[in-house]
Amino acid sequence: MVAPLLEVRDLSIGFGSAPAVVRDVSFEVMPGETLALVGESGSGKTITCRAVLQILPATAKIHSGAITFSSAGTSCELLSQSRRQMRQIRGNRISMIFQEPMRSLSPLHRLGDQVSEVLRLHRDMPKSQAKKLVLETFERVGFPEPARVWKSYPFEMSGGMRQRAMIAMAMVAKPELLIADEPTTALDVTTQAQVLGLIKDLQKETGMAVILVTHDLGVVANMAEQVVVMNKGRVVERGPAPAVLGAPAHGYTKKLFAAAPMIPEVAAPARAEGRNDLILDLRDVSKTYTMRAGGWSKPVTITACHEVNLSLERGKTLAVVGESGSGKTTCARIALGAELPDDGGEVLFRHDPDAEVVKIHDMSLRERVCFQRQAQMVFQDPYSSLSPRMRIGQTLTEPMEIHGLGTKAERREKAAEMLRWVGLDPSMLARYPHAFSGGQRQRLSIARALTLDPVLLVCDEPTSALDVSVQEQILCLLENIRDRMGLSYLFISHDLAVVARIADEVAVMRQGVVVEQAPPDTLFYNPRHPYTRALIAAQPEPDVNRPIDLKLVAIGAGKPSTWPEAFRFEGVAAPALTEVEPGHKVRCHG
Known part of the structure; x- marks a missing residue:
């Protein structure tokens, strides 16, 4: 035995x-x-x-x-x-993959040196041989440019990319036992599917x-x-x-x-169309960054998003879906005026159906202050967005103080009311953020965003780090608040099951461009683009008889130059976004 x-x-x-x-x-x-x-x-x-x-x-x-x-x-x-x-x-x-890669990786050392350290310490491997093995491992965990990752520091990577580096570090020495602590929580579903496939492959190879x-x-x-x-x-x-x-x-x-979120198996009736009353309109929005390069190398230009057109109807939810680095958050930051779009792009906002349309990036100081009251953001990491030195009461009343709203007593009462709205007790106003669980901190972030009575809420991955039952509670909360206050949501996510639940319209982004756009009832039952199909195929289901189809995921998650002929493109020279049926747009040739 x-x-x-x-x-x-x-x-x-x-x-x-x-x-x-x-x-x-x-x-x-x-x-x-x-x-x-x-x-x-x-x-x-x-x-x-x-x-x-x-x-x-x-x-x-x-x-x-x-x-x-x-x-x-x-x-x-x-x-x-x-x-x-x-x-x-x-x-x-015995190796361990930790849940929070930023806390587990040294900010002072390049990723290549950190990952290869395991081989030098335990295998006494020469530096050149260790580098070769690490670059191979980087490629296997899904880094498109392993050589660039070798020279990068952790803070230069997205959360998903840092998690891949942690996985590479744990696997490079081929341990007998791998302890993986929520190894895919911060990853996109396509990357998650590939990483799970990678762990299985390594198990077959090494008996781990x-x-x-x-x-x-x-x-x-x-x-x-x-x-x-x-x-x-x-x-x-x-x-x-x-x-x-x-x-x-x-x-x-x-x-x-x-509580487990799942893409519904039966399509709901099509939602009514009507795009007369737009609260937010992104037109031909592009954003390029110039990255410094070491030594005598030329600076590198990176396109974060390219000619993005998105329209959000008042009282509705527009979801932008895609993996890390697809340009989702850049679009959200441009929509809030935190980033300037490249020349030729503009963002239009109308806080009230009868109000004048405002160009967000041409606003006067007075208009900007007014806009910041009307548009608020809920961030992905509630712990980082709440000051550890401020009590919750101060955190919730500070936005009202900045905008000169109400007396001290009125601000305090408003803060207590917002806590009740998000299902927390007003007695918690005296506590500090560390005294709350992850789900409670996310509720606090939502309460703070609501204190100014906004009309637009930008939610950047608000449920990605939460347990399924807490995620269910937050989604119910967001739906209830949207309906009670008549809010409009720009919802950023990589989880299609969450999007299927909350969105009225879904835009799928990949490498800076929108590749498919439709209501969820159309998108999930008639996906046309290989990347959308990969996202749906990569969604894990709690059924051992329905495993993830890694081949389908690999096709859509590959480089755009490897996609089927009708969808293929290089760089940002993508085909036009074409309407293939009413309300359903796909980026394809002819």
Whole structure:
């Protein structure tokens, strides 16, 4: 009988004198197997995995339990290993992909040096050989220009790109066990599908085992042989993936299933057309940046978006979908006046049906102040957008103070009212942001955006970092607020299941251009463009019998020069956006 590669027995972990946050957790991982640890934030998944590598916070204390790692006929008890012994295991025999790549990568060192360090430390590999292997790994995790990534610093990369670099670092030494802590949370669905395929390929090549920490049941269905479901520090359900996903027995597992967003299988009735009352209109918007180059090299010109035309109808939601680097956020920043478009592009805004149309980038100072009240933004990372030094009361009243609205008491009452609107208690006004969970912080960001009574809300990936049940709550909240206040949303996302739920119109962007545009009921049931098809195919479903079609994903996620003839283009010389049926536009030749 084959011995488990890793065996966790009766593990309990606590902080100080408080009750244990992980209680009597047991599971085992067989060689070459993928075990999924499933649960929401705070369920104890990550701290359990950190205990395996002895990288718990200083205040954490292991109350009881044993963790045995068995390989090549030898076994060792990981909790009793010295620091020196653990250094030989970490990164070499057991690697970990962390959820937040910016906090795990050194801002002072180039990515190539950081990833190759593993090979120099554990394999004593010459620098040239290590560089060759790292560049190959960069290519495999989906970097289009590995040589440029080698020389880049983490802050020069998008969140998705940094996550790919973390995955490359964990995989380059081909460990026996890979612990992947939400490895695809920050990634686009096409990149996620490719990364999951890459992990599977590496498993076949090297026999590597994987512990996959996730809250996404679609990812579990595509990856795992065994599933362990955790809630509030305890294991509530475990078993083979087909059994747990096919017939969940515990109420908590059923709740996770109910909250999982999915593209609906039946098309809804077509929404009524009518584009008379536009609140926002982007016309021929392009944006190019000039990047500095080292040494004697010429500066490089990068096109973030090219001739984008988007119209948002009042009271409706326009979703812009695409992967990292597709130009979504650049368009949103231009729409809010935070970036200037290139010559020839303009953004028109009309806050009220009877008001004059305003050109956002030609506004006077007075008009700009007025516009900033009427258009607000909800950011992707609520923790970074809330000041850690300001209490929530001050955070919510500050925008009203800046715009000179109301008395101190009125501003305080408005802040309390906005908290009630987003489902939080006004007593929370005295707290600091660190006292809130991720979902609560996102609610606070929405409450702050609403304090000025805006008419337009730009939501930049507002649910991408949240658990499925919290994501469901935030989407319900956004829908309710839109309907109650008559708001218009420009909704930026890479998740088609979320977009299918909230959008009235969807524009799909790829490498700076809109490749397809239609209402969701048309787009999801008659996608024409290979990239749109790839996005839909890459959406993981919590069904082991419906795996991701990686071949279809690879076609659409490849370079535009490799697409089928009708859609192919080089650089920004794309074919025109053509109306193929009423309300359905596709970028194609003739």
